Amino acid sequence: MERAFASRNSPVSSRSRFLPSRPGRPLPFARRGKGDEDLRADVCLEIADEVGPRRRARARVGEIHVITGPMFAGKTSALARKLATARSSGNAVFAITSSLEAERFGARAETSLVTHDGDAFTGDEEGVCNTIEGCDFGEARVRAIGTENGWTFASEDAKALERADVVAVDEAQFMPGLIDFALECAEKRGQIVYIAGLDGDYRRRRFGEVLDLIPMCDSVTRLRGTCAECGRASSFSRRVVDLGDGEDVVSVGGSEKYAPACRACYLRLGRDESRGDVAPRWE
Ligand SMILES: [Zn+2]
Numbered sequence: 583m584e585r586a587f588a589s590r591n592s593p594v595s596s597r598s599r600f601l602p603s604r605p606g607r608p609l610p611f612a613r614r615g616k617g618d619e620d621l622r623a624d625v626c627l628e629i630a631d632e633v634g635p636r637r638r639a640r641a642r643v644g645e646i647h648v649i650t651g652p653m654f655a656g657k658t659s660a661l662a663r664k665l666a667t668a669r670s671s672g673n674a675v676f677a678i679t680s681s682l683e684a685e686r687f688g689a690r691a692e693t694s695l696v697t698h699d700g701d702a703f704t705g706d707e708e709g710v711c712n713t714i715e716g717c718d719f720g721e722a723r724v725r726a727i728g729t730e731n732g733w734t735f736a737s738e739d740a741k742a743l744e745r746a747d748v749v750a751v752d753e754a755q756f757m758p759g760l761i762d763f764a765l766e767c768a769e770k771r772g773q774i775v776y777i778a779g780l781d782g783d784y785r786r787r788r789f790g791e792v793l794d795l796i797p798m799c800d801s802v803t804r805l806r807g808t809c810a811e812c813g814r815a816s817s818f819s820r821r822v823v824d825l826g827d828g829e830d831v832v833s834v835g836g837s838e839k840y841a842p843a844c845r846a847c848y849l850r851l852g853r854d855e856s857r858g859d860v861a862p863r864w865e
Contacts, residue, residue, distance in 0.1 A: 642772050643768070643769060643772055644767060644768035644769065644771070644772045644773040644774050644775060645768060645774050645775065645800040645801075646764050646765075646767075646768045646775045646777065646795065646798065646799040646800055647664075647774075647775065647776050647777070647799060647800055647801045647802075647803070648777045648778075648792065648795055648796060648799045648801070648802045648803070649661055649664075649776060649777065649778040649779075649803045649805065650778070650779060650780065650781040650792055650802065650803070650804050650805070651780075651781070651803075651804045651805035651806060651807075651817075652780070652782075652806070652807065652816060652817060652818045652819040652842060652843075653780065653784075653807075653819035653840050653842060654698065654807040654808075654816065654819070654837070654840075654841075654842040655805040655806055655807040655816065655842070656697075656805055656807065657752075657778045657779070657780075657805055658695050658696070658697045658702050658752055658778060659697055659699075659702050660778070660803070660805060661677075661695065661702075661703070661750055661752055661776055661778040662695055662697075662702035662703035664748075664750070664776055665677060665695075665703050665722070665748065665750055665776070666703065668720070668747070668748045668774070669719050669720045669722050669748075670719060671720075672719070672720045673720045673747035673748050674720040674721040674722075674742070674745055674746045674747050674748070675705075675720060675721070675722045675723070675746060675747070675748045675749075675750065676722075676723050676725075676739075676742055676743045676746035676748070676749050676750070677695055677703060677705065677722075677723070677724045677725075677749075677750040677751075677752065678724075678725055678726075678727060678733075678749070678750065678751045678752070678757075679691065679695055679696075679724065679725075679726045679727075679751075679752040679753050680726065680727070680728070680729070680752075680753040680756040680757060681726045681727055681728040682728075682753065682756050682834050683696060683726055683752075683753060684726055685834060686834060686835075686836055691726055692725070692726045693705050693724050693725070693726070694724055695724060695750075695752050698836060698837065703722070703724065704722075704724065705722045705723040705724035705725075706721070706722055706723075720747065721742065721746075723739065723742045723746075725739055729756070729757045729758055729759060730758065732759065733759060733763055744771065746773060747773060747774065748773065748774045748775075748776070749767045749773045749774070749775050749776075750775070750776040750777075750778070751763070751764070751775075751776070751777050751778065751779070752778045752779070753778075753779055754777045754778060754779030754790065754791070754792050755779040755780040755781075755789045755790035755791075755792055756779075756790060756834075757779075757790065757791070758790075758791070759791075760777070760790065760791040760792070760794075760795060761791055761794055761795055761798065764777060764795060764798075764799075765798065777792065777795060777799070779792045780792065780819075781793050781804070782818075783819075783831060783832050784818070784819045784820055784821045784831075784840060784852075784858075784859075785831065785858065785859065785860045786818060787860075789832065807842040808842060809842055809843050809844035809847050810841040810842050810843065810847075811841075811843065811844070811847040811851070812844060812846070812847055814844040814846075814847075815844060816842035816843050816844050817843075817844065817845055817848075818842075818843050818844075818845070818848045818852075819840045819841070819842060819843065820840065820841050820842075820843040820847070820848055820851060820852050821839060821840055821852075821857045821858065821859065822839065822840060822841050822857075823838070823839055823857065824854075824856040824857055825856065825857060825858050831858045849862065
């Protein structure tokens, strides 16, 4: 009926808006009164969640996706998979991690996202991969930065950040100014932003700004790991050693300090004041 109505009352040129969409074609609503550039932007928004093929005709508005959960839940690995997928379809990727990671993993954490199991995503310098014939991978760069005094980059890195289609922040709980940075990427530069980090510390209290980003993000994924005590799914991190003299409760550490815990084991074992544990709120 719509098509009949359109052909009777509308000029031929506007009839296409009622045609059914076909795979690989932009949806009809994207055609209304827009030029090619606007149409491309709409298509990019439609595929943005999967960061589809070459997002370089970048949409004017990006997206923010939060990947959170306790320690040892695979957040960095999940982030790395997102970045590898984006990169393999030709998108330029710029990933940022905290310089605190170098304390745990050494110098390789300056240019790689590193997990407890090894390197998860390693950057290259501009154009390296694209010089290989037939290779359609996008540029990938990983930089570890300290953000205590703002988000500052060397000039070449700043340019790479500007032209990136996808921007990622790992260990985001350590990053003051996270919200401003994420919003600038997504809403000013139209980039797809992935934020990976802890939502809480081992006392199950807010950690950094990751939680504050949730009202402004497009999706949230809260991952779980495996409880070190019983093997059930872990939802929390538990401190396993006493606090050192003057040690901050949010100190950086790995499996030597923390372990994944399910709710039952967390409640059973997380009651040691010398570790800084706190009683559940209902007690
Ligand atoms: Zn357990």
